[in-house]
Amino acid sequence: MNQPVVKNPKIRLPRINWRGVIAIIGFFVAWHLSVKLGFPGFREIAAPYDVLHTFLTRYLDNPDYWASWVASFKRVLYGFLIAQLLGIPLGLLLGTRQTFNHLVYPVIEIMRPIPPLAWVPISILFWPTTESSIIFITFIGAFFIIVINVHDAVKSIKKEHIWLAQSLGASSGQIFRRIMIPSVIPSIAVGMTLGIAVTWNVVIAAEMISGDNGLGRLTWEGYVSHTVTVVIIGMVSIGLAGYLSTIVVDYLEKKMMPWRVAR
DSSP, rough: OOOOOOOOOOOOOOOOOOOHHHHHHHHHHHHHHHTTTTTTTTTEEEEEEHHHIIIIITTTTOHHHHHHHHHHHHHHHHHHHHHHHHHHHHHHHHHOOHHHHHHHHHHHHHHHTOGGGGHHHHHHHSSSSHHHHHHHHHHHHHHHHHHHHHHHHHTOOOOOHHHHHTTTTTOOOOHHIIIHHHHHHHHHHHHHHHHHHHHHHHHHHHHHHHHHHSSSHHHHHHHHHTTTTHHHHHHHHHHHHHHHHHHHHHHHHHHTTSOOOOO
């Protein structure tokens, strides 16, 4: 008896952005040539080979270096998650409760323009440990972004949609679940994308000011010791860490909005 032949499914390899690869290679070539030719501003900058040699000999198998990665990632994760957990409900309340909006929104508008780093002195005095103060500053960086995004998304919902649902007998809970939540999801995703970038900016600066470890502290120690290769290693590490975080946020965004065409 003949059995049906089962074809092996094709394995889809990830698509490579060759233009991006070429751009990165071109960047390093331009960096190398600028250093070797002694262009203005590049005479004190280490060449890519020197940075790579320092990384391979001093940091690749150094547990303290990878502990700095873990410390920075933990601070970003905690601050980012707390900002989402508090910012999304607050944005919804500001958008749906007029009395609450009149009481709280003016305070939000006063505090929002304050740069996160301006909170560093108060944070150090208020929180009992350096770690909690850095997480708080990281939280501040993303909190106001998500609050304003969600609030504006709720305010932009067309009243006609709510009236139509009410005329069809929808309850307040059904309107909230079926109309408001789907309407604010894109704004939540935008807030997450912007927030993760800001949290990395803030946590690195906070680690430079008051941290005992982390990628920001690594970069600052390289600057203090006048070791340019260490500064560049710290900068590249920060860039890679932020890029990995963005990949995770983009993945979550696609899961939150499956109806969107993949970018």
